[in-house]
Amino acid sequence: MKNEFTLAFNELLDDKGLPKEVILEALESAMVSAYRRSVNASNEQQIEAKMDMETGKVTIYAQKEVVESVENEITEVDLDTARTVDAEAQLGDLVIIESTPKNFGRVAAQTARQVIQQRIRDAERKAQVVFYEKQLGEIVSGVVQAVGTSGLTIGLELKTEASMPRKEMIQNERFHVHDRIRALVAEAKDTPRGPQIILSRTHRDFLRRLLENEVPEIFHGIVEIRSIAREPGDRAKVAVSATQQGIDPVGACVGIRGVRIQAIVKELHDEKIDVIEWNPDPAVFIAKAISPARVSGVYLVDQRGNSAKTATVVVAEDQLSLAIGRVGQNARLAAKLTGWRIDIKSLPEAAQDALAKLSIDSSLSVLRETEADNAQRIKEFLARKAEGKPLSPEEYDLMVKFVDRVERKSIDKSQEQYRKEEEKKAEIRRSIPESAFTTNILDSGIPEHISVLLQEAGYFSLGEVAMQVKRDPDMILGLNGINIRAMDNINERIDQLDKQLIEEKEALAAAALVEAQSEEAAHEEEVAVEPESTLEPITEDIEEITAVLEPVVSESVETGSESGVVEPEVEPTLEEIFTLRPEVLDTAGITDEEDNEDSSKAKKKGKKKGKHVVVTYDPDRDMTVVKKKHKRGANDWGWEE
16 A cells, blocks of 8 residues: 555646656656765766655665775775675676665655656646647737736736737736736747746737627638738728628628627727728729728739839829828728738829820820820819819819829730730740759859859849840949950850750750650551451451352353453452352352362363352351352262351
8 A cells, every 4th residue: 555655746746747757757866966965976976766656765876886995985885795786796896786875865855845846837837838829819818917117917827927018018008907908829938937928919810809709700700801900009900801692791890880899999999990891803902991081093003023012092182181091091001901002192193193194105195196185174174273273073073084094004005015024034035045044153154253243233043144134234234343354254155055055955856856756656556456356257258258259250261261252350349249149159160278279270171170159148156158069978968168
């Protein structure tokens, strides 16, 4: 039966969820350290500790040298004592012998308590970190324990302390000790000072989780949050869309009389929230993102070369300040929400820019002629506007339509120009070997000092340099440190690429020709091989028919020669042969293969040895059969196939 020590030890391990083997190993290691400190033993001396889990007793074993006379009990042992452990021990040997000091039980107990406490603290810290790592991005609730200049200290579950820095707090928020607070788990990690849990109320996902908690349609996936843009404590924009038909995503988020959204606004310290419906059309989406301002037109310019997407938004004069917002807040949030760079213009400003494009841009020459009258009227409207005179709604509408036509035509021309530039780049790339784009500029054969300058300028492969030289060599010549002589070295290397391209094309053509020839040969071999089952029956039929026809043809030729008239031979068709009557063939004098030689001799002598032959079709064997009648005895006639 286990004693109280064992029961208490196991109960503690079960309560804290600690593995028994790990704790036991840690205890033994701690006992060894305690023994070394108590007797001042060297670290080079081998020492082991064994703990009896039944009694809790600790036994220390130390390695000692066998000597004749003991001078140092810590490292030496006499021969008689050594032979109690090892009967063959001799002077100078090293033996492992029990060396537990007196009163070591008290030291062992104190050490064990410290080790177990430390292990418990480590296990609790690990459990805390693991738990809150799973809670990343989720909302937790806690109680404010301390308020400082750097932020808040918040008590959470599992006796965990979390911190919320000032930058993660909503502006103008004030909390006091013992206040309950909700926040997002932004970070969880283990540090030498303990688990570090960082909470945030400014993260955009905090608003996302609040919407999921307050709006059941979002929680169940009926309504989807597409994007969120926040300026914490001031204003936020949320784009939502419905995954099912018949669902109003904006109405679901706002709730009846705004009860759902008001609960979130209150939680976020009166932060204004604009909920808009997401649209796959960027122009429509941007127009909604600018709300509450009314938009007259949205014109997109996708600058793929610069990785920046720009949208020009035209609004009426009275909507300009509303579209921009206080210190540009509405425009900034709309840009974050949509991912587009947004330029907002008033209608008169946009009309003035459209007139400038018509007069400057040569690509709009055709439109300039067709819009000459409208352009003149727009100039008059702008002049009256500058004088402070009002314009009628019809005149504003005409101005809107004029700007729309010019902007759309300009966008079409720019896209066409971009397409031509891309085609030109593709053509230039085809004139450069593919291997050049995988060749490092430092290994390209260009002098090293020139290669270094090109690499510093952003050209990392020989293909990139070749493309730039063929497109605009002045860009290379304008680089710092690149002179005429260096340009000659570059051009010399680029000229070698043309020869390399020809060689690569010839190699590819030769490989393609070999492959085509192989495929053709394989195809011909496949066509030439026919199944034997289809050839054999046909061959047999032809041989049998030939055997039937040969005597007939021979007799006809001989008869014709006797009369002096030679008629041309006409080979009968297969249908004609199969319709011949047996009695017709009986007089034909047909001979078999065994009598070919005798038949030839008989013909020369003008004599024929006749045999009765009948051609029939056997449906059971699906073949034509030739039967011959001959005399087997004196008066015995029979048929043979």
